[in-house]
Amino acid sequence: MSQESGDAEALLPLTPAVFQILLALSDGERHGYAIMREVEASTQGQLRIGPGTLYRSIKQMLAQGLIAETEERPDPALDDERRRYYRLTDFGQRVAAAEARRLARLVAQARQRHLLDIPGFDPGFDPGFDPGFDPGLGGA
């Protein structure tokens, strides 16, 4: 059952696969294989989603109204017409943002407890920390 009008927070926490799929679709429509490649590339190969996990997640996300199948093909001339493309819905965007905020709060808590100050610790990516971001921890 679609929850398009529902509460985004109610679906949290998302599984890593679902969140990564939402992230992969956040900058445009993609087909299944392109989502797999994008997830692998954006996590530097740390997370690989197989077709089974991907399409189970897609089925669940379609039912929840997080993503939708798109009718228009980005470039029909360059692509196999049997491929199905998926896009993020407005609700999916809200859920992805809510999950990102939840994760940001967790990271902020870890930062407060100096877990990220360990010498030699390398998060493996540029966190792009925004000093103006308020994780909502009550000004601790």
Added chain:
Amino acid sequence: MERDDAPSDVTVWSARLYRTLLLAFPAPFRRAYSDEMAHAFRDLCRAAWRTRGACGVLALWPGALRDLLLAASAEHVGGLTMLRLTMILSLTAPALFVLDNLAFMVWAVSLGDPPDFMTNVAIYGFIGWLGLAVVAWLLGAFVAARQGRWGWFALALCLPYAGSLLYSVLESIAPPGVAVIQDA
């Protein structure tokens, strides 16, 4: 080393095998997604072939098998409602019972004197059937109470009795020697 785009044997056979393994998924899921999944795996194989050759394609398989196993089992369990579970148990109980007794009968007819373990299998098979029938009945009662679907409940309840009826039929048509052995 980059290879050309022409499909290799290992790529073609991997894609075919993967498509066959998709039979492990429930039919509705397969109808909706098997073409796309096969397509995606074929693309993975082609990319692996271009960069690492046959070794790259073969290296995809452990992860692909694990992914298929987990996704297919999760899809089956996810679609398993209590009502379906009840029906499966109700069908399994008499089916096991019939298989068990058929095996015993075949052995008895062909050899005349079944060994002890066959007799034990027949006895414990009967106990197992009875246990499953009770579990099915309890689950059926639970589901019926929750959902108010009395028709399905009655059917679930009747199936163990259908097994029992089948047993009577099998017993009546069994060769005399088998009856003597079972009575003994």
